[in-house]
Amino acid sequence: MGELTPRSLDRVTGALLAWGETRLRDLPWRRTRDPWVILVSEVMLQQTSVARVLAKFDAFVNRYPRPGDLAEAPLGEALVLWEGLGYPRRCRNLRDAASVVQREHAGRVPDDLDALLALPGVGPYTARAILTFAYGKDVAVVDTNVARVLSRIVGEPMKLAVTQKLADDFVPTGRSWEWNQIMMDFGATLCTARTPACDRCSVSRLCAWRGDNLRPDPAVSTQGTSRPQPKFEGSDRQARGRTLRAVSLQPLRVDEVIAAMEMLDDPERAHRILGQLLEEGLVVRVNDTITLP
Numbered sequence: 405m406g407e408l409t410p411r412s413l414d415r416v417t418g419a420l421l422a423w424g425e426t427r428l429r430d431l432p433w434r435r436t437r438d439p440w441v442i443l444v445s446e447v448m449l450q451q452t453s454v455a456r457v458l459a460k461f462d463a464f465v466n467r468y469p470r471p472g473d474l475a476e477a478p479l480g481e482a483l484v485l486w487e488g489l490g491y492p493r494r495c496r497n498l499r500d501a502a503s504v505v506q507r508e509h510a511g512r513v514p515d516d517l518d519a520l521l522a523l524p525g526v527g528p529y530t531a532r533a534i535l536t537f538a539y540g541k542d543v544a545v546v547d548t549n550v551a552r553v554l555s556r557i558v559g560e561p562m563k564l565a566v567t568q569k570l571a572d573d574f575v576p577t578g579r580s581w582e583w584n585q586i587m588m589d590f591g592a593t594l595c596t597a598r599t600p601a602c603d604r605c606s607v608s609r610l611c612a613w614r615g616d617n618l619r620p621d622p623a624v625s626t627q628g629t630s631r632p633q634p635k636f637e638g639s640d641r642q643a644r645g646r647t648l649r650a651v652s653l654q655p656l657r658v659d660e661v662i663a664a665m666e667m668l669d670d671p672e673r674a675h676r677i678l679g680q681l682l683e684e685g686l687v688v689r690v691n692d693t694i695t696l697p
Contacts, residue, residue, distance in 0.1 A: 483696055
């Protein structure tokens with residue numbers, strides 16, 4: 405496509421807005437503008453599928469409807485509700501963020517980019533998501549789906565800063581909430597990583613790549629697009645999850661924790677993983693047992 409002109413930007417924007425008018429997925433975090441609830445959803449969705457988040461979201465926000473509710477709760481209690489989402493450090497970070505919001509912002513999630521970025525576990529994507537989805541600010545959010553769509557439209561791989569600049573250029577004034585949701589859904593359901601439906605794409609005539617099998621997919625080497633995750637079976641992540649699940653039921657001795665990890669044949673690795681969990685504050689040692697904090 406070459407350099408995008410204002411006219412071509414408008415044509416792409418118009419086509420995608422028309423595509424999304426009746427196609428946006430009905431998701432519970434899209435039915436609210438509560439910045440705390442949106443922060444919870446965005447942290448849950450980091451590296452986790454929508455289907456898995458849907459199974460946990462309502463129970464979590466019903467138990468912790470305000471930042472102060474989570475800030476005052478034991479971390480172990482929150483980790484039990486988090487079970488099944490993976491990456492429990494995110495739960496700890498979310499609780500830490502709630503504490504900062506309660507302590508420094510009078511219980512209100514800030515609407516300033518720098519203040520959001522200062523919250524534990526909040527990066528550029530999550531901060532921008534709160535700005536647009538909660539506060540309606542005209543900023544673009546760039547997840548793996550958005551980065552993939554934009555790189556294909558332009559027809560070349562892009563670095564994160566370039567992708568963010570292009571995404572910001574696309575945002576139609578006053579319609580950032582709708583636009584960002586459409587971009588993410590378009591990438592998640594149509595312009596997918598492995599099987600893009602170019603024959604049903606409303607912007608195929610405006611796309612520089614157009615699923616051309618004779619040219620490499622620019623999304624593959626674009627920064628910020630998804631990469632295959634390491635195998636879960638037998639991984640440290642699996643062992644960590646087994647540990648948290650086991651000690652959520654009752655305190656366990658170290659040897660019982662190692663058995664719960666199913667790593668009796670590799671005690672050195674098991675002790676390393678347990679040490680990491682203790683260091684991160686996701687479990688604690690009470691006398692001779694390991695339990696949730």
